Amino acid sequence: MSSSRFFSWALKAYLLVFFVYLFLPLVIMAAATFNESRFPTVTPWTGTTLQWFSALWADGGMWSSLANSLLVAVGVLCLALPIGVASALFLTTVEGRGKSFIYALILSPLLTPGVIIGISTLIFWRNWGVNGGIVLTIIAQSAFIAAYVMLMVAARLQRFDRTLERAALDLGASQWQMFRRILLPYLKPAILSAAVLAFLQSLENYNTTLFVAGYDTTLTIYIASKVRTGLTPAVNALALLMILFTVGMAVIYELKRRREAARRLV
Amino acid sequence: MDGRVSLRQVAMRFGDFTAIQPTSLEIESGEFFSFLGPSGCGKTTLLNMISGFLTPSEGSVAIGGTDMTRVPVNRRPTAMIFQNLALFPLMSVYQNIEFGLEVRGIDRQARRRRADELLELVALGGSGDKPVADLSGGQKQRIAIARALAVEPRVLLLDEPLSALDLKLRQHMRTELKAIQRKTGITFIYITHDQGEALTMSDRVAVMSEGRIQQVADPMTLYRQPKTDFVANFVGENNRFPGRVVAREGGMATLDVGLPAPLTGHAMDPVEPGDEATLYVRPEQWRVGPADDRRLPLGGVIRTEHFEGAWLTLEIALEQGPMIRAHLPHAAAGELEGQFAVGSACRLDYAPNQAVVLAGAEAGQPSEEAIDVAATA
Numbered sequence: 001m002s003s004s005r006f007f008s009w010a011l012k013a014y015l016l017v018f019f020v021y022l023f024l025p026l027v028i029m030a031a032a033t034f035n036e037s038r039f040p041t042v043t044p045w046t047g048t049t050l051q052w053f054s055a056l057w058a059d060g061g062m063w064s065s066l067a068n069s070l071l072v073a074v075g076v077l078c079l080a081l082p083i084g085v086a087s088a089l090f091l092t093t094v095e096g097r098g099k100s101f102i103y104a105l106i107l108s109p110l111l112t113p114g115v116i117i118g119i120s121t122l123i124f125w126r127n128w129g130v131n132g133g134i135v136l137t138i139i140a141q142s143a144f145i146a147a148y149v150m151l152m153v154a155a156r157l158q159r160f161d162r163t164l165e166r167a168a169l170d171l172g173a174s175q176w177q178m179f180r181r182i183l184l185p186y187l188k189p190a191i192l193s194a195a196v197l198a199f200l201q202s203l204e205n206y207n208t209t210l211f212v213a214g215y216d217t218t219l220t221i222y223i224a225s226k227v228r229t230g231l232t233p234a235v236n237a238l239a240l241l242m243i244l245f246t247v248g249m250a251v252i253y254e255l256k257r258r259r260e261a262a263r264r265l266v
Numbered sequence: 267m268d269g270r271v272s273l274r275q276v277a278m279r280f281g282d283f284t285a286i287q288p289t290s291l292e293i294e295s296g297e298f299f300s301f302l303g304p305s306g307c308g309k310t311t312l313l314n315m316i317s318g319f320l321t322p323s324e325g326s327v328a329i330g331g332t333d334m335t336r337v338p339v340n341r342r343p344t345a346m347i348f349q350n351l352a353l354f355p356l357m358s359v360y361q362n363i364e365f366g367l368e369v370r371g372i373d374r375q376a377r378r379r380r381a382d383e384l385l386e387l388v389a390l391g392g393s394g395d396k397p398v399a400d401l402s403g404g405q406k407q408r409i410a411i412a413r414a415l416a417v418e419p420r421v422l423l424l425d426e427p428l429s430a431l432d433l434k435l436r437q438h439m440r441t442e443l444k445a446i447q448r449k450t451g452i453t454f455i456y457i458t459h460d461q462g463e464a465l466t467m468s469d470r471v472a473v474m475s476e477g478r479i480q481q482v483a484d485p486m487t488l489y490r491q492p493k494t495d496f497v498a499n500f501v502g503e504n505n506r507f508p509g510r511v512v513a514r515e516g517g518m519a520t521l522d523v524g525l526p527a528p529l530t531g532h533a534m535d536p537v538e539p540g541d542e543a544t545l546y547v548r549p550e551q552w553r554v555g556p557a558d559d560r561r562l563p564l565g566g567v568i569r570t571e572h573f574e575g576a577w578l579t580l581e582i583a584l585e586q587g588p589m590i591r592a593h594l595p596h597a598a599a600g601e602l603e604g605q606f607a608v609g610s611a612c613r614l615d616y617a618p619n620q621a622v623v624l625a626g627a628e629a630g631q632p633s634e635e636a637i638d639v640a641a642t643a
Binding site: 161163164166167168169170171172173174177181182185186 | 317318319339340341344345346348350352354355356365366368369370413414416417
């Protein structure tokens, strides 16, 4: 066997192992949805059923916590996107020693354990009479999600040709017109992907949220609490629906992208 | 429409560094005016002060008789063509051209009408819906011009806009730019380090060096009557002969430059016998003859010979003197074929009334860059 054939074989084997590692848990988790067993498992297979979907449907706590999670995620988008974009813009205009200081300041929440962000947010806002709940969750999550947004937007902003800005001003545009017509369209792809990332980060967050959610239980907190009181495959049913939703969106996006690419070629 | 530009004692300092020495200049309305100089001479700084990207440290800038020193860039009646053109990449040709009108709140139909007129002017009618990425280099150039003209500037500022184009296209665009300038009657202020561009297009040229304007003149005068050593060396090629004035008669000065014969030239500065001065002879002003032609006063030995198409360049080591460069027209070179082999002796002469004498005799040679630029132009 020649060495190049060996390597291509080894690469295929590696990919196979990698994908099994990545997807097998998801497959097992999805399969467990259809097991009659009262615990989320595939062994022993006690019989095939769809009952966990109806159990999910009947679980009011699950739906209200999902609603809370979505509400928080939307709130985080509204807060973290403008802050992140503004910081990125600000960082590209300032120079010198102040720049690295501000950069470190904005990034520091990413390096701080989420638990600490949660606790310190709670303690800080208590002083002003704000207790745990949706509003505080939005504030706490935005503290570090804004940093992600800033990083993604700043990466694209660095490649922006500043003469375009000069050209727009020279042609009579105000700063705001320049921003809206030239800079914002340029940053749009980065802002959109930052929005997706921010949304997912918010939805899946547990450790920060735990401290600031108060009585407004989010989905992650609800599921975690269920682990203690007894988790049923209804959670698997919810996870399966979420996976199907995500895959569905990805397929729609890809089809749309291909259609646009084909139209550009014509 | 008054497109006069008046600079009064403008200076620009960045910390300790003086980018522009106090400078005054009047550019006429409708003039094609160029700033020519090596990179770092301050020409771009000057342009940025006229466009409003920079506020001068001292002095004032007026356009059309109105003081503009503190007016921000987006309120000045100027438009700029950038070196990299800076077309908006995400917009169509129409959107690019209409941008300046759109931000002024001009309605859609009027915008489109104006854009179509301008596309006609730059000979690109019908391509308004194309994305700018689909255009060739020359087409992008024209769209940049159309976009700048759309806002009806009194002054169009051009920052080396042709440097990215290939040679043929560059020469074609020179003609085109000049034609557009005539048609529109707008003041064009052109920045370049390429003397070919400056000399062919401009009504007047300001030669700049180290933050100072060396000379302002029409291209012909600049070439024939340089006023400073820098201009004599930077614009076209020159052979320098530093020496001392031995005689002065009318407009002519005779110099001892250490050669067997004294050299005479047109005195541009008021020099007197005994003064230090430098004589300049352009390479094409030499008359080169055979070694036995005693009517020619200077002797030399040919060191190198380069065929350059329209002419022949000889490098000749003068007897007891420096190396000089001479351009021989092709025809003359052909007639004298065989006589100018490398290593053979020759005699030389030049027409004194075409040579120039300037005061001062620094050993200073032009900067390397100036030589490079002169060689490529």
